[in-house]
Amino acid sequence: MPPAGQVKESERLAFAQRYRALQHGGIVRAANASISCRATLGTCAGIRRGERLVPGAGGARAAVNGDLDMFYVDVDSDxxxxxxxxxxxxxxxGGRVSYARLYWGGNLRVxxxxxPKDNGRVLIAEPGGQYKELLADSVVGHRVAHGADAFQASADVTKLVRASGSGLYTVAQVNVAMGRSTAGAWGGWTLVVAYEKAAEPLRHLAVWDGFDALGGRTGDxxxxxxxxxxxxxxxxxxxxLVAYNGDRGSAGDSLTVSAAGRTTALGDAANPLDDVLNSTIGGAVSERVPAYANTLGYxxxxxxxxxxxxxxxxxxxFRLVSQRDAAWAGALFVAVDARQ
Incomplete structure (x- = not known):
């Protein structure tokens, strides 16, 4: 593995299968943002609860990262x-970790x-452990476009998570920029973990990743x-799904799944069908520190x-579409019951 500064980069990485298994078990995920609005701003309290609205051309709208002065989240004492x-x-x-991968990314220009030499490096600490340097083990996606300087990197952390098990993982030094710009600041990380457990149903498990701009002009x-x-x-x-620079309240972002000739739009109470890229970390409940409801672009x-x-x-x-010219898709992971 070359030093972080020598990891190859590409403006676009086509989505490709990273992991596939047919086993009794499933996939769990941990994730958090690495940057948020400055705590000194009174508006932050509402935004972090996902409630704050700001004036817009068409009336009040949800606050987005481009509206705000953004600063690093830093929860450790280091x-x-x-x-x-x-x-x-x-x-x-009773579950055994069969695969784990950490994804991290953000905007370098705010x-x-x-x-960008630091794109392929982060620090990770297992529950109760000390930081360990982690270097990207494959090509890093990195593109400058529409006022943003966006990237995503990833690395296999199976051995660490298998040995350490459940608990709070800390990820530090994600290479994101602070400040305020029209493009906005964003950044965060997601740890995807596949596991085996004999008592659970037989399932297809799959992890795909890439780095793909989601400009809405073609609609593809x-x-x-x-x-x-x-x-x-x-x-x-x-x-x-892992994606970057989605804005809450901007319609036109959708994730659909097609099966047996039928297409279904995915969403839930926190993710409207036409605004799935809305700055949320949603799904199965797990602890986060901090646990902001609005993750402002992640x-x-x-x-x-x-x-x-x-x-x-x-x-x-699966098809992910965004009407934004500067949104990026990073990873997709799926667990589905298998035919016996």
Whole structure:
């Protein structure tokens, strides 16, 4: 593995399968933001609860990162880190970790410019442990466009998570810039963990990743097709998404899944069907420090597939579309009951 500054980068990484398994078990996820609005601003209290509105051309609208002066989240007591946040991995009791991968990314250009040489490096600490340097183990996505300087990197952390198990993981030194600009500041991390547990249903588990701009001019979006995925009618399943620079209150962002000739839009109480990129870390409940409701440009959500699997089938096709020129997709992970 070369030093972080020598990791290859690409403006676009086509989505490709990173991990696939057919096993009794599932996928869990921990995630958090690395930057938020400055705590000294009175507006932050409301925004962090997801309630604050600001005046707009068409009336009041949800506050977004481009409206705000943004500063690092830093929850540790280490003076050598300028950002850090925590989130909980909850592997069910009796489960064994079979794969784990950490994704991190953000915007390098806001009120300051961060050097891209640090894109492929973060610090990670297991529950109760000390920081360890983690370097990207594959090509880093990195593109300058529409006033933003966006990137995503990732690394295999299976050995660490398998040995450490459930609990709060801390990720620090994500290479994000602070300040205020039209493009806005954003950044965060997601830890995706696949596990085996004999008592759980047999499931298809899959992790896909890439770095794909979601400009809305063509309407095609990002397509991930999972073939040879035989699942019965009425199966249960979930899908998780990592994306960057989604704005709350801006309609036109959708995640759909197609199965057996039927297309279903995914969403839930926290993620409207036409605004899934709305700065949330949603899905299965786990602890986060801090636990802001509005993550201001960082999305890491898990959706129940529900009626999308009603007819059964042998493949799923996910499509993510955004009307924003400067939003990026980073990862998709899926757990679906398998046909016995």
């Amino acid at each position: 003076p050598n880190t300028y950002n850090s946040s925590r989130a909980e991995v909850r592997v069910p009791q 009120g300051e410019q961060k050097p 979006g990002t397509l991930v097709r999972l073939a040879e995925l035989a699942f019965p009618a009425g199966a249960n399943g979930s899908a998780g 999305d890491s959500d898990v959706f129940e597939l529900g009626t999308a699997l009603r007819r059964g089938g042998d493949q799923l096709a």
